[in-house]
Amino acid sequence: MKILSVDDSAMVRKIIKGAVEVLNYDFLEARDGQETLSILAKEHRNINLILLDWNMPGMNGLQTLYAIKNHKDYSQIPVLMVTTEREKESVLDALKAGATNYMTKPFTMEDLKIKILECIPNGVKK
Amino acid sequence: MTDPIAEQELIDLTGLLLHFSHALKYAVSTLTGLDMMESPEETMHKSVKGPKLSGIAILNGSMNLLSSITMPREAAFTFFYLMTGINREELSDKDLCDGMAELVNVVSGMAKPLLTEFKSRLSMTPPFAIIGDNYEIIHGEKILRASREFYCENINLRLEISYLGGTKK
Numbered sequence: 001m002k003i004l005s006v007d008d009s010a011m012v013r014k015i016i017k018g019a020v021e022v023l024n025y026d027f028l029e030a031r032d033g034q035e036t037l038s039i040l041a042k043e044h045r046n047i048n049l050i051l052l053d054w055n056m057p058g059m060n061g062l063q064t065l066y067a068i069k070n071h072k073d074y075s076q077i078p079v080l081m082v083t084t085e086r087e088k089e090s091v092l093d094a095l096k097a098g099a100t101n102y103m104t105k106p107f108t109m110e111d112l113k114i115k116i117l118e119c120i121p122n123g124v125k126k
Numbered sequence: 127m128t129d130p131i132a133e134q135e136l137i138d139l140t141g142l143l144l145h146f147s148h149a150l151k152y153a154v155s156t157l158t159g160l161d162m163m164e165s166p167e168e169t170m171h172k173s174v175k176g177p178k179l180s181g182i183a184i185l186n187g188s189m190n191l192l193s194s195i196t197m198p199r200e201a202a203f204t205f206f207y208l209m210t211g212i213n214r215e216e217l218s219d220k221d222l223c224d225g226m227a228e229l230v231n232v233v234s235g236m237a238k239p240l241l242t243e244f245k246s247r248l249s250m251t252p253p254f255a256i257i258g259d260n261y262e263i264i265h266g267e268k269i270l271r272a273s274r275e276f277y278c279e280n281i282n283l284r285l286e287i288s289y290l291g292g293t294k295k
Binding site: 089108 | 153228
C-alpha cells in the first residue's frame with residue numbers, strides 16, 4: 001500500500017512523507033510529472049493515492065493529472081491535489097480533470113492526514 | 127497604448143503588500159507555529175544582513191509582480207527545523223533554498239487571488255531561490271517596490287514585492 005507524493009520541493013515531500021509514514025503507508029516520491037509517469041509505469045498496481053502539486057516546472061500538475069486520468073491503467077488511482085492554487089477556476093479545472101479531492105497549502109500535518117484518509121477508498125490501511 | 131509609468135501611479139502597492147503580509151503571517155503560523163510580528167519602520171533593512179537567502183516568485187497576468195522573502199541563513203536553519211523537524215546538521219543550503227522557494231510559493235499563491243479581487247487569474251512561475259553572503263535584488267529606478275519586515279524570537283525576514291507592469295488595472 002503506497003502513496004506517491006509529486007512535488008518539485010524536496011522539503012514539501014519530506015513533510016508529506018512524515019504524514020504518510022504516521023498513517024503506515026509506504027512512501028514514494030516524484031519531482032515532476034515525467035518522473036510520476038515513470039513511477040506509475042512500474043508501480044501503479046501498488047499505489048493507493050497520488051498527492052499532486054500544481055506549480056511544477058516542465059509538465060505541471062494539471063497536465064500530469066490529465067495524463068494519469070487518460071491512461072487506462074492509472075485512471076482509477078485517486079489523486080489529491082496539494083497546491084497553492086486556490087482560485088475557484090483552478091479547483092474546478094482539477095476536479096473536472098478527475099482529481100478526487102483538493103487541498104491548498106499551507107496545511108498542518110493533521111489536515112493532511114485527514115485528507116489522505118478521505119481520499120483512500122474505505123480508508124484502508126496496510 | 128497605456129503609459130507604463132502613468133499606470134504604475136495607479137497601483138496601490140502598499141495595499142497589494144498587505145495581502146502578502148497577511149498570507150505570510152498565516153502561512154508561517156500554520157507551517158511553524160510562529161506568530162510573526164511586524165518590525166518597526168526604524169529597524170527596516172538592518173535586521174536582514176550577512177549571509178542570507180531569498181525565495182522569489184513571479185506573478186504574471188493583468189499585473190506582473192515579483193515577490194521575494196529574504197531571511198538570514200542562521201534564522202533559516204531554525205525556521206525550517208520548526209517547519210519540518212529536520213535538525214540543523216541535516217539541513218543543507220540546498221534544503222534551505224528549497225524551503226525558501228516553497229515559502230514564497232505558498233505566500234504568493236495565497237495572495238494571488240486577492241490581488242485582482244478575483245477579477246482575473248494570475249499565473250505564477252515556479253519559484254526559485256538566491257543564496258549568498260552579500261547580495262541585493264536590484265530593479266530599474268522606475269520599478270515600484272514595497273517591503274515589510276517581520277520577526278519572532280530569533281527569526282527575522284523581509285517580504286518585498288515589485289510591480290513590473292501589467293495590461294490593465
